[in-house]
Every structure is written in C-alpha cells, then in structure tokens.
Amino acid sequence: MTVAILASDLVKSYTPGLRALDGVSLQVTSGEVLVVMGPSGSGKSTLIRTFNGLETLDSGELDVLGVRLDAAHEERQVRAIRRRVGMVFQQFNLFPHLSILENITLAPIKVQKRSKPDAAARAIALLDQMGIGEQAHKFPAQLSGGQQQRVAIARALALDPEVMLFDEPTSALDPERVKEVLDAMRQLAKRGMTMVVVTHELGFAREVADRVMFMDQGQVVETSDPQTFFTSAREERSRRFLSQMM
Amino acid sequence: MNRWLDRSITLLILALIGWAGWSLLHWLLVGADWSVVTTNLPLYAVGSFPADQRWRPLLWMAVLITLTLLTLVGPKRGWVRRWLPLAWIAMAPLGLWLLAGGLGLLPVGTRSWGGLTLTLLLTGGSGALALPLGILLALGRRSDLPVLRWSSAGYIELMRAVPLIAVLFFGQLLIPLFLPPGLEINRVLRAVVAFALFAAAYIAEDVRGGLQAIPPTQREAAAVLGLSPVQTLQLVVLPQALRIALPSLTNQAVGLLQNTSLMAILGLVELLGISRSLLANPAFIGRYLEVYLWLAAVYWLACTAMALLARHLEFQLDPVRSSR
Numbered sequence: 001m002t003v004a005i006l007a008s009d010l011v012k013s014y015t016p017g018l019r020a021l022d023g024v025s026l027q028v029t030s031g032e033v034l035v036v037m038g039p040s041g042s043g044k045s046t047l048i049r050t051f052n053g054l055e056t057l058d059s060g061e062l063d064v065l066g067v068r069l070d071a072a073h074e075e076r077q078v079r080a081i082r083r084r085v086g087m088v089f090q091q092f093n094l095f096p097h098l099s100i101l102e103n104i105t106l107a108p109i110k111v112q113k114r115s116k117p118d119a120a121a122r123a124i125a126l127l128d129q130m131g132i133g134e135q136a137h138k139f140p141a142q143l144s145g146g147q148q149q150r151v152a153i154a155r156a157l158a159l160d161p162e163v164m165l166f167d168e169p170t171s172a173l174d175p176e177r178v179k180e181v182l183d184a185m186r187q188l189a190k191r192g193m194t195m196v197v198v199t200h201e202l203g204f205a206r207e208v209a210d211r212v213m214f215m216d217q218g219q220v221v222e223t224s225d226p227q228t229f230f231t232s233a234r235e236e237r238s239r240r241f242l243s244q245m246m
Numbered sequence: 247m248n249r250w251l252d253r254s255i256t257l258l259i260l261a262l263i264g265w266a267g268w269s270l271l272h273w274l275l276v277g278a279d280w281s282v283v284t285t286n287l288p289l290y291a292v293g294s295f296p297a298d299q300r301w302r303p304l305l306w307m308a309v310l311i312t313l314t315l316l317t318l319v320g321p322k323r324g325w326v327r328r329w330l331p332l333a334w335i336a337m338a339p340l341g342l343w344l345l346a347g348g349l350g351l352l353p354v355g356t357r358s359w360g361g362l363t364l365t366l367l368l369t370g371g372s373g374a375l376a377l378p379l380g381i382l383l384a385l386g387r388r389s390d391l392p393v394l395r396w397s398s399a400g401y402i403e404l405m406r407a408v409p410l411i412a413v414l415f416f417g418q419l420l421i422p423l424f425l426p427p428g429l430e431i432n433r434v435l436r437a438v439v440a441f442a443l444f445a446a447a448y449i450a451e452d453v454r455g456g457l458q459a460i461p462p463t464q465r466e467a468a469a470v471l472g473l474s475p476v477q478t479l480q481l482v483v484l485p486q487a488l489r490i491a492l493p494s495l496t497n498q499a500v501g502l503l504q505n506t507s508l509m510a511i512l513g514l515v516e517l518l519g520i521s522r523s524l525l526a527n528p529a530f531i532g533r534y535l536e537v538y539l540w541l542a543a544v545y546w547l548a549c550t551a552m553a554l555l556a557r558h559l560e561f562q563l564d565p566v567r568s569s570r
Contacts, residue, residue: 052470054466054469054470079472082469082470082471082472083472086470087470089463089466089467091463093463093464093466093467094467095464095467095468095482095486096486096565097485097486097489097563097565098565099565106471106473106481107471107472107473110473110477110481111471111472111473111477139565141565155471156470156471159471159472
C-alpha cells in the first residue's frame with residue numbers, strides 16, 4: 001500500500017487565537033476512500049483545501065503523492081500537486097461563459113497541451129460515463145445542479161488525477177438531485193480512485209467509505225471504519241453528532 | 247366638474263402639441279433653407295479632403311456602413327459571421343491608410359482630414375487605444391503589488407478629476423513645448439492619444455466593476471485545474487468581466503463619439519468643426535438652426551448605430567441566449 005496523502009500536525013488559523021486546524025495528522029493510502037465528517041466550522045473543508053494548496057498552512061507538513069508542502073507554500077510544489085489532484089466544489093464552479101465541452105477540455109488543451117479532437121473525445125467519453133453525454137454543447141446555466149456537479153466531476157477527471165478531493169459535493173443540491181451525484185462518485189470509488197470526501201451524506205459514508213474521520217473544532221476526534229463509526233463510535237462527541245444527524 | 251376640468255386640460259395640451267408640431271413641420275418644409283446642408287454634403291462627410299481623392303474616405307465609410315449592416319442583419323452563421331470580428335479590428339488601420347495615403351496612395355496631410363470621417367476615426371482610434379489601456383489599469387488597480395495598485399489608482403483618480411477639455415488642451419498645446427524642436431507629433435495623433443488617456447481611466451473603472459463581479463471561486467476552480475494566473479485571467483476572468491462591463495463600455499463609446507466634438511475648439515475640423523466653419527461663410531450666415539439640427543441628426547444616427555451594435559454584441563456574448 002502506497003501512501004497518497006500524509007499530513008502531520010497541520011495548524012492553520014484565519015483569526016489569531018482561533019485555530020481552524022489544530023494539529024491534524026492523517027494518512028490516506030492510495031485506492032482508499034476517506035470520508036471526513038463533522039459539524040460546520042469543524043475545519044474539514046479547510047483541511048482538504050490544504051491538500052492542493054488552496055489554503056496555506058501556518059505550520060505542519062504535507063506529503064501529497066510524494067510532493068512536500070509546508071508553511072512556505074512553494075508555488076512550484078503547489079502546481080505539481082494540482083496537476084495530479086482533482087477537486088470538486090460545493091458550488092460546482094463551472095465556467096459559465098464556456099460550453100460544457102469547453103469547460104472540460106479547457107485544462108487538457110491549455111495545461112496538458114493535448115490536441116483539441118483528442119481532448120474532446122475524452123470529454124465526451126467522460127460525459128457519457130456520467131450519463132450526460134447529450135449535454136455537451138449546452139451551457140452550465142442550462143443544466144440542473146446535479147448535472148452541473150457531474151460535469152464538474154468530469155472536468156476534474158479529464159486531467160487523469162491520481163487523487164480526487166470532494167468538498168461537500170452534494171450540499172448545494174436539491175434533495176432529489178443528490179443521488180445522481182453520489183452514484184457517479186460511487187462508480188469512481190469502485191474503480192479504485194483515491195478519494196477524500198467531505199460530506200454529510202451518512203448513507204454514502206456507510207456504504208462507500210473505507211474509513212470515516214470525524215473532526216470537531218479543528219481536531220481529529222476519531223478515525224474508524226464505517227461499521228464501527230456508525231454503530232459504536234468511540235468518542236462521546238462523535239456519538240452526539242451522529243444522534244443529531246439521524 | 248372635475249371631469250370637465252380634466253377634459254379641457256387634455257384638450258389644451260393636445261392643441262399645444264399640435265400647434266408646436268405644425269409649426270415645426272412648417273419650418274422644416276417651408277421656412278428652413280436647407281441649401282447650407284445640401285450643397286455642402288461632401289464637406290460634412292470628408293472635410294476639405296482633396297476633391298479627386300474623396301473616394302478614399304467615402305470608401306472607408308461605405309465599408310463601415312456595410313460592415314454595420316452585415317453585423318446587424320447579415321447571415322446568422324457561416325464564413326461571413328466568422329470573419330466579422332477580424333474585419334472590425336481591421337477598420338482602424340484601413341481608415342488610417344485610406345486617409346493618410348502611402349503604400350500606393352497619394353499622401354494626404356491630416357490638415358485636410360475632416361467631417362464625419364474624422365469624427366469616426368477619432369472615436370475608433372481612441373477607443374481602440376483606450377480599451378487595452380483601461381483593462382491594464384483595472385488589473386493594476388486590483389494587483390497584489392502595492393506600487394502597481396497605487397499608481398493605477400492614482401492615474402485613474404487624477405484623470406477623472408481633470409475635465410476632458412483640459413486634457414485635450416494639454417495634448418494640443420503643452421506636449422509640443424516639451425518635445426525637442428523639429429520633432430512634431432501629428433495633431434490628430436495628439437488628439438487621439440489625449441482622448442485615449444482620458445477615456446482609459448473611465449474604462450478602467452467599468453472593467454473593475456466587471457472584475458469584482460466574478461466570484462473568487464472562479465479563480466480557484468481555474469487554479470485547481472492547473473491553469474497559470476495569466477491563463478486564468480485570459481480564459482476565465484476577463485471574458486466574463488468584459489461581458490459584464492459591456493453595457494457601461496457602450497456608454498463610454500457613445501460618450502467618446504460625442505466628446506470628439508470638443509476637438510472643434512482646438513481647431514480640428516471634424517463634424518462640429520466643419521459646421522462652424524460653414525456657418526462663418528457669408529453665404530450661409532445665420533443658418534444656425536438648420537446646421538445644428540442636421541448635426542444632431544447625424545450624431546443621433548451614429549450613436550444609434552453604435553448602441554445597436556453594442557446590443558448585438560451583448561446578445562452574441564450571452565452564451566445561453568446565442569446558443570438557442
């Protein structure tokens with residue numbers, strides 16, 4: 001088992017004295033699906049945003065796919081990581097002025113220097129895989145939230161990432177649209193993608209996660225396999241959170 | 247009682263409007279002497295351009311009108327549509343070449359340029375210079391580098407605090423004083439540059455508004471995909487920001503066209519300038535009303551064409567509407 005992400009003692013605060021991350025350490029092995037849960041403000045989004053350099057660190061050290069990242073936030077390292085790590089946001093963040101196809105092929109063409117027909121063929125294949133092949137020539141505003149989020153997943157996958165980060169991918173969706181996005185993620189997990197998923201979807205966590213990590217106030221409270229976490233969580237704080245969720 | 251009052255007021259107003267309309271029509275058709283306009287049409291169009299070379303500015307304007315019509319009511323798809331943007335960009339250099347001459351055409355000095363041709367060239371030339379400069383200033387104002395940020399903001403605030411006419415006088419009268427004797431920058435060029443420097447400050451603020459409307463998450467999404475900061479700006483941020491800024495930029499363009507009339511005060515014989523010199527001609531003494539009404543109509547026509555083009559562009563740039 002190779003290690004995909006290794007974090008040791010990550011500390012980050014936005015306002016002095018208030019730590020969004022307070023000494024977080026964790027390990028994600030490749031092929032693993034880690035689900036991060038916790039109440040809002042617990043630092044889970046901040047945590048996965050440090051993995052690809054969207055947030056800087058105050059101290060601590062990260063090793064993502066063999067690339068080191070620390071408080072110095074070296075631009076070259078950040079870009080090296082971003083080339084190999086995909087990310088999906090809560091608000092989809094598609095480019096509204098580009099068609100679905102252009103959204104997906106933009107980075108392959110401009111960053112990976114692939115040919116246009118090559119990138120387009122790959123994009124269509126990914127869209128088909130997501131079940132939205134017929135939407136390729138529409139624009140983001142013409143799609144439902146669930147479809148937009150699946151486009152966002154396809155856009156990230158088009159760069160052939162080794163790790164995928166999901167930051168509350170279903171939180172902005174209408175309830176009836178959540179399933180189609182979770183299904184796409186489930187498929188991805190089945191094919192062995194290394195995934196870190198911040199989510200409140202208990203069903204998804206129970207079914208797909210290899211491990212569940214529970215965070216509160218910038219700290220890791222516990223990390224367990226889903227079976228243990230959902231039936232007999234070790235910590236009082238986890239149990240209280242779960243009882244509120246169910 | 248009240249009803250009767252209402253009715254009589256309505257009737258009174260109708261009678262007033264009718265009377266005013268009738269006298270205007272009467273003056274337009276009978277009272278006015280339009281010879282000041284009809285006999286001088288070439289002057290309004292091209293100024294004192296040499297008579298045997300008049301076809302050059304006229305050709306330029308004909309191309310301009312054709313292009314406008316093609317853009318507005320031409321074919322919706324196909325090669326014509328694809329080449330339109332390039333054709334528009336080529337209009338300024340084409341106009342310069344046709345007016346100035348060289349490269350096989352007889353050279354004509356800028357003193358002979360005038361009329362509507364000069365008005366349009368001043369507008370187009372300064373607009374073409376001001377837009378990129380304005381975009382750079384807007385980006386500078388939002389830069390992370392304090393020096394860049396402060397100097398951009400300083401420039402914008404300074405230019406906005408100075409009246410346009412002062413900037414133009416500065417361009418026409420003061421700049422030559424600073425230049426070494428013998429080196430003379432063309433009058434029209436000085437005007438265009440002064441205009442562009444002034445307009446850029448306003449354009450910068452419009453573009454800044456557009457930039458601020460783009461949520462930071464768009465930059466994040468681009469960064470996560472591995473796009474460089476320059477690529478992010480060029481492919482993600484600016485296309486969206488400029489589209490948002492387009493209505494206010496149209497406003498600036500229309501303002502620019504009308505402000506070119508200030509050049510008449512500085513002795514350029516653009517549309518207003520040529521009209522003033524015609525009014526000074528003893529043959530047309532006192533024909534103010536005719537000339538200024540005619541001028542208003544020409545400016546109105548040009549501005550309306552610009553507004554229509556801008557609305558068309560707005561529609562084209564709206565991905566959802568134009569894809570239907």
